[in-house]
Amino acid sequence: MNHILYTSSPSRLEISTRDVLRYLNVREPDEELLALVNDCLDEAVKVAQLKAVYVRTNVALSGDKAIFDFMEMESKSLCKFIDGCDEAYVFVATMGIKADMLVNRYLKTDPSRGVIFNAACVSVIEAFCDKLNGYLLKTENSSKRFSPGYGDLKLEYQRELLTHLDSVRKIGVSLTDGCLMVPTKSVSAIIGIK
Amino acid sequence: MNILEKLKRGFLFFDGGMGTLLQERGLLPGEAPEKWNVTNPDIITSIHRAYFEAGANVVTTNTFGANPLKINNVFETVKAAVKNAKSAVFAREQYVALDIGPTGKLLKPLGDLDFEDAVSAFAETVKAGASDCDLIIIETMNDPYELKAAVIAAKENSDLPIFATFVLDESGKTMTGCDIPSMVAMLEGLGVSALGVNCSLGADKLKTFVPQLIEASSLPVIVNPNAGIPCIHDGKTCFDSTPDEFLHHMLEIADMGARVLGGCCGTTPEHIKKITDALKNSEPKPVIKKEYTVVSSYSRACVFSDKCVLIGERINPTGKSKFKAALRENNMDYIISEAVGQEESGAVMLDVNVGLPEIDEIDFLTRAVKEIQSVSSLPLQIDTSNPLALESAMRIYNGKPLVNSVSGKEESIKAVFPLVKKYGGAVIALTLDESGIPETAEGRYEIAKRIVERAEEYGIDRRDIIVDPLCLTVSSDKNAPRVTLDSIRLIKEGLGVKTSLGISNVSFGLPGRDFVTSTFFALALSFGLDAVIMNPYSSEMMKVYYAYNALCGLDPNCGEYIAFASDKKAEIISKDTEISLEKAIVKGLKKDAREITKQLILTTPPLEIVNNYIIPALDSVGDDYEKGKSFLPQLLLSAETANIAFDVVKEAIPKDNNAGMGDIVMATVKGDIHDIGKNIVKVILQNYGYTVHDLGKDVSPETVVEYVKSTGIKLVGLSALMTTTVPSMEETIKQLKAYDPNIKVMVGGAVLNPEYAEMIKADKYAKDAMEGVRYVKSIYN
Numbered sequence: 001m002n003h004i005l006y007t008s009s010p011s012r013l014e015i016s017t018r019d020v021l022r023y024l025n026v027r028e029p030d031e032e033l034l035a036l037v038n039d040c041l042d043e044a045v046k047v048a049q050l051k052a053v054y055v056r057t058n059v060a061l062s063g064d065k066a067i068f069d070f071m072e073m074e075s076k077s078l079c080k081f082i083d084g085c086d087e088a089y090v091f092v093a094t095m096g097i098k099a100d101m102l103v104n105r106y107l108k109t110d111p112s113r114g115v116i117f118n119a120a121c122v123s124v125i126e127a128f129c130d131k132l133n134g135y136l137l138k139t140e141n142s143s144k145r146f147s148p149g150y151g152d153l154k155l156e157y158q159r160e161l162l163t164h165l166d167s168v169r170k171i172g173v174s175l176t177d178g179c180l181m182v183p184t185k186s187v188s189a190i191i192g193i194k
Numbered sequence: 195m196n197i198l199e200k201l202k203r204g205f206l207f208f209d210g211g212m213g214t215l216l217q218e219r220g221l222l223p224g225e226a227p228e229k230w231n232v233t234n235p236d237i238i239t240s241i242h243r244a245y246f247e248a249g250a251n252v253v254t255t256n257t258f259g260a261n262p263l264k265i266n267n268v269f270e271t272v273k274a275a276v277k278n279a280k281s282a283v284f285a286r287e288q289y290v291a292l293d294i295g296p297t298g299k300l301l302k303p304l305g306d307l308d309f310e311d312a313v314s315a316f317a318e319t320v321k322a323g324a325s326d327c328d329l330i331i332i333e334t335m336n337d338p339y340e341l342k343a344a345v346i347a348a349k350e351n352s353d354l355p356i357f358a359t360f361v362l363d364e365s366g367k368t369m370t371g372c373d374i375p376s377m378v379a380m381l382e383g384l385g386v387s388a389l390g391v392n393c394s395l396g397a398d399k400l401k402t403f404v405p406q407l408i409e410a411s412s413l414p415v416i417v418n419p420n421a422g423i424p425c426i427h428d429g430k431t432c433f434d435s436t437p438d439e440f441l442h443h444m445l446e447i448a449d450m451g452a453r454v455l456g457g458c459c460g461t462t463p464e465h466i467k468k469i470t471d472a473l474k475n476s477e478p479k480p481v482i483k484k485e486y487t488v489v490s491s492y493s494r495a496c497v498f499s500d501k502c503v504l505i506g507e508r509i510n511p512t513g514k515s516k517f518k519a520a521l522r523e524n525n526m527d528y529i530i531s532e533a534v535g536q537e538e539s540g541a542v543m544l545d546v547n548v549g550l551p552e553i554d555e556i557d558f559l560t561r562a563v564k565e566i567q568s569v570s571s572l573p574l575q576i577d578t579s580n581p582l583a584l585e586s587a588m589r590i591y592n593g594k595p596l597v598n599s600v601s602g603k604e605e606s607i608k609a610v611f612p613l614v615k616k617y618g619g620a621v622i623a624l625t626l627d628e629s630g631i632p633e634t635a636e637g638r639y640e641i642a643k644r645i646v647e648r649a650e651e652y653g654i655d656r657r658d659i660i661v662d663p664l665c666l667t668v669s670s671d672k673n674a675p676r677v678t679l680d681s682i683r684l685i686k687e688g689l690g691v692k693t694s695l696g697i698s699n700v701s702f703g704l705p706g707r708d709f710v711t712s713t714f715f716a717l718a719l720s721f722g723l724d725a726v727i728m729n730p731y732s733s734e735m736m737k738v739y740y741a742y743n744a745l746c747g748l749d750p751n752c753g754e755y756i757a758f759a760s761d762k763k764a765e766i767i768s769k770d771t772e773i774s775l776e777k778a779i780v781k782g783l784k785k786d787a788r789e790i791t792k793q794l795i796l797t798t799p800p801l802e803i804v805n806n807y808i809i810p811a812l813d814s815v816g817d818d819y820e821k822g823k824s825f826l827p828q829l830l831l832s833a834e835t836a837n838i839a840f841d842v843v844k845e846a847i848p849k850d851n852n853a854g855m856g857d858i859v860m861a862t863v864k865g866d867i868h869d870i871g872k873n874i875v876k877v878i879l880q881n882y883g884y885t886v887h888d889l890g891k892d893v894s895p896e897t898v899v900e901y902v903k904s905t906g907i908k909l910v911g912l913s914a915l916m917t918t919t920v921p922s923m924e925e926t927i928k929q930l931k932a933y934d935p936n937i938k939v940m941v942g943g944a945v946l947n948p949e950y951a952e953m954i955k956a957d958k959y960a961k962d963a964m965e966g967v968r969y970v971k972s973i974y975n
Contacts (some may be wrong), residue, residue, distance in 0.1 A: 024826060025825060025826065026825040026826075026828075027822075027825075030781075030828075032831075033825075033828060033831075036827070036831075049363070049369075070224055071224075097300075097369060097371065098371050100304050101371070103870075104303065104304075104568055104569065105534070105568075105569040105570070107870060108527070108530050108568075108569050108873075109531065109534045109569060111833075111834065111873055111874065111877045112782070112827050112830035112831040112833075114870070115827055115830055115870065115874065118870055149916075155916065155917065155918055160224075163224060164224050168296070168298045169334070169393075172336055172369040174299050174300050174305060176305060176865065176867055176892075177306055178306075178865035178866060178918045178919050179916075179918055180866070180868070180916060180918075182300045182304055182305040182306075182867070183304070184867065184868065
C-alpha cells in the first residue's frame with residue numbers, strides 16, 4: 001500500500017468569514033463580532049500545520065459491506081455513498097496540535113474567543129479537506145466524502161483505518177480510547193472514484 | 195569496551211530501517227512487525243546481521259511498537275527481539291540497543307493518556323529487554339512529554355545508557371511545537387547519554403537543523419534521517435534520495451559535528467555501508483560543553499543571557515486573601531488567570547507556589563502545574579519547601595523546570611539535589627544555612643560556593659545553580675541592599691554562576707513600595723543580576739526593565755521599549771461617548787463595562803447595580819439568544835463582560851454577604867475530550883451567580899462521585915459529545931444515584947436528546963446554556 005503525504009500552505013486555502021459564521025450559527029453578525037471572527041480566522045490560518053496522508057484502494061460491495069484492499073466496513077450508508085465506484089481514496093487530514101492548544105487556552109481564559117476560534121479552526125480543516133478532495137478527484141474543491149460516524153458507519157472503524165494509514169507516524173494523528181482523533185481538528189474520510 | 199567508551203573515541207554508526215525490509219520479505223500491510231520476532235526470528239536476525247556487515251556498530255531491536263498499549267504479549271515479544279538481535283553479533287564492538295518507540299497515543303491534556311500510564315507502559319518494555327542489551331534508544335518521539343515518560347521509565351528500570359531521538363517537521367519543531375533548545379534542555383536535564391533527531395525528514399532537510407542541535411547540546415548528537423518519502427506539496431511531488439545522495443548529506447552532517455549516524459525509514463544496509471565506508475578512518479568533531487543556563491517548557495526554552503529573566507511572583511498565596519480563598523475553594527480558574535495575566539504583562543517564567551497549611555500541597559501543586567501548562571507555554575519555577583510536593587511536580591512537569599529553592603542547609607541539599615539529578619532542572623540557591631543569613635557579601639559568597647560544590651558532587655553542573663543572595667528589607671537595615679548588591683557581583687565573578695533575586699522584599703514596610711523596589715531593581719541590574727522574581731503587573735518594574743535594556747544596548751533600535759511605551763498609551767480609555775452599563779454588557783464592551791461599573795459603584799449600592807443593570811442586561815441577551823436574534827458568541831461576550839462588572843461590584847460587597855447563589859459540579863465524561871459545550875454552560879452559570887466546580891474533561895465516574903461526596907453538592911452537570919462516550923455518562927449517573935438518589939443530574943451534548951437523557955436516567959436534558967440556567971434556577975429557588 002502506497003501512503004502518500006499531502007500538504008498545503010494554509011494561506012492558499014479558500015476560507016471565508018461566512019463559513020465561520022455558519023459554524024457558529026450566526027446569521028446577522030454586528031461589526032464587533034465580524035472583526036472578532038476575522039481576527040480569529042487570521043490566527044487559525046497562522047497556527048495551522050496542514051498535513052494529510054492518503055491511499056488509493058480498490059473497493060467492492062458485498063451485501064452491506066464495503067471491502068477495501070486493507071479492511072472491510074459494514075455500513076448501509078457507506079455502501080450507498082460509494083455505490084458504482086471500483087476504487088476509492090481513504091485519507092486522514094489534520095491541522096495540527098497547535099490549534100487544540102490555543103482553543104484550550106482561549107476557552108479557559110476568554111471563552112467567547114475560544115468558541116469563535118474553534119469555529120475558525122473547523123473552517124480551516126474543512127477547507128483543507130475540500131482542497132485535498134478536489135486535488136484527488138481532479139476537479140475543483142469538493143466536499144463529497146464520507147467519514148466514520150456518518151450514518152450507520154461506526155466510529156470504531158477509526159481504529160483500523162488510522163492504523164492502516166499509519167497516521168500517528170505519518171501526520172501525528174492518534175486516537176483516544178473513545179475513538180476520537182487527536183489533534184481534534186482532524187478528519188478521516190473515504191472518497192469514491194467514479 | 196562499553197558503548198559510552200566507544201562513543202568517546204569516535205563515530206558511532208547505527209543501523210537503518212527495518213519496516214521496509216520486512217515488507218520486501220512478505221510482511222503484510224497493517225501487520226505488526228514485532229510479531230515477526232517470534233514467527234520469523236531468522237529473517238529478523240539476518241537483517242540485523244546485514245547491518246552489522248554494513249559496518250553498523252549498533253543495531254536496534256525490532257521492538258518499535260512493542261509496548262502494552264499496542265500489542266498484547268510484550269514480554270515474550272521483547273525477549274525474542276533481543277535474542278534475535280544478539281544472535282546477529284559476530285564481532286567485538288557490536289552493540290544491541292533496546293528500541294523504544296512512541297505509544298501511538300497523545301498524552302493529557304491534549305490527548306487521553308495519563309503521564310503515569312505512559313511511564314508504566316514504557317517500563318514494561320524496559321523490564322522485558324534491558325538486561326540483555328547494551329543501551330536503550332528511545333526514538334521517533336513527537337512529544338517531549340511522552341519522551342520524558344519514556345526516559346523516566348528507562349532510568350527507573352535499568353542502568354543502561356539512554357540515547358534519545360525526536361522527530362522534527364519542516365519548521366524545525368516537533369509536532370507538538372517543541373523547539374530544539376527546549377528538547378535539548380529537557381533531555382540533558384534527564385541525564386541521557388546522547389540525543390538527536392530521526393525519521394520524518396530526509397537527510398537533505400534534516401541537515402539544516404543539525405547546527406542548532408550542535409549549538410545547544412553538550413552531549414554527542416545523533417542523526418538518523420529517512421531515505422526520504424514520496425510527498426506532494428501543493429501538487430508537486432518530491433521523491434526518495436538514492437544511497438549516494440544520502441551519503442552526500444550525511445557527510446555534511448558529520449562535518450557539522452554529529453557523532454552518531456544512521457538511518458530511519460527507507461534506509462537499507464546499502465545506505466549504512468556508504469556512510470561507514472566513507473567515515474571509518476575519520477575523526478568526528480569534538481563534543482563541546484556549553485555554558486548556557488537554560489530552563490524550558492514543552493515548547494520554549496528560556497536561556498539566561500544578557501537580558502534579565504522576569505519571573506512572575508503572583509502565583510503565591512502569601513499576603514493575598516483572594517488567592518488563599520481560591521486555594522481553599524479548589525478554584526483553578528483563579529490560578530490560570532494569574533498565569534495568563536502575568537504572561538501578557540511580560541513575564542517569561544512563572545513562579546508557582548500553592549503552599550497553605552490546610553491544603554494537600556502535593557496534590558494541589560501537581561494539578562496547578564498541569565493546569566498552568568495547559569494554557570501557558572512559559573517555563574515554570576516550582577516553589578515549595580515540601581520535598582514530596584517538589585518531586586511530584588517535577589515528575590509531571592513538561593520540560594526542564596526551575597526549582598525554588600535549595601539552601602546551604604544540609605537537610606535542604608539532601609532533599610533537593612537528588613530530585614534535580616533524577617528529573618533535571620535548574621535550582622535557585624539561597625545563601626543561608628544552619629546559622630542563618632550572613633551579614634556580609636563574603637559570608638553569602640562562601641555559602642554559595644559550598645552549594646555549588648555540593649551540587650557538583652551530585653553530578654549537577656554549576657550552570658544549573660542560580661544563586662539568590664537574598665535581599666533583606668531596607669527599612670530594618672540601611673546597609674542590607676548594599677550587601678545584596680556586592681554579593682551579586684562577588685558570586686558572579688567568583689563562581690561563574692547566574693544570580694536571581696526575590697526583589698519585592700526590599701521595600702517591605704515602606705509606603706510607595708513600587709518606587710523603592712524598582713529603583714533597587716535598576717541598581718541590581720547594573721551589578722549584573724540575571725533573573726528577578728517580581729510582580730509583572732507593576733508598571734514601575736516594567737519601566738525599569740525596558741528602559742534599562744534600551745540604555746544598555748540590549749534592545750536594538752529600542753524596539754521593545756517603544757512597543758512597551760506605546761502600549762501604555764493605548765490603555766487610556768476614551769470616554770467620548772456615553773454608554774450605559776446595560777448597553778456595554780449587551781454589546782460585550784469589556785473595558786467600558788469595567789469603567790462604568792467603577793463609576794456607578796460610587797453612587798449606587800452594589801445589589802442595585804446587580805439587580806437593576808447587570809441581570810436585566812443578561813436576561814435581555816439570553817432572551818434574544820433563545821429567540822434566535824443573537825448568537826452564541828454574543829451571548830458569551832456579554833457573559834464575560836457581565837463577569838467583569840460583577841468583579842467590580844463584588845469588591846464593594848462585604849465578604850460575608852458574598853455567598854453565591856448555589857453550587858453545581860460540572861464535568862465532561864470519561865473518554866470525551868471535547869469540552870467546549872461544558873465550558874460555555876459554565877461561563878453562563880457563573881454569570882448568574884452560581885459557583886461552578888469544574889472537574890474538567892475525560893473525568894471518570896469515580897472522580898465525580900468522590901467530589902460530590904467530599905463537598906456535599908447535590909447538583910451535577912455532565913456533557914458528552916460522542917455516541918461512544920454516552921455509556922460513561924450513564925455509568926456516572928448510575929454511580930451518583932447509587933450514592934444518593936436525591937442528587938440531580940443535568941446533561942447536555944451533541945448526541946443527546948430528551949428521550950436519550952431519560953433513558954440514561956438523567957433528571958434534565960438541557961438543549962443549550964440558557965435552558966441549563968433555567969433548570970439550575972428552578973433547583974435553587
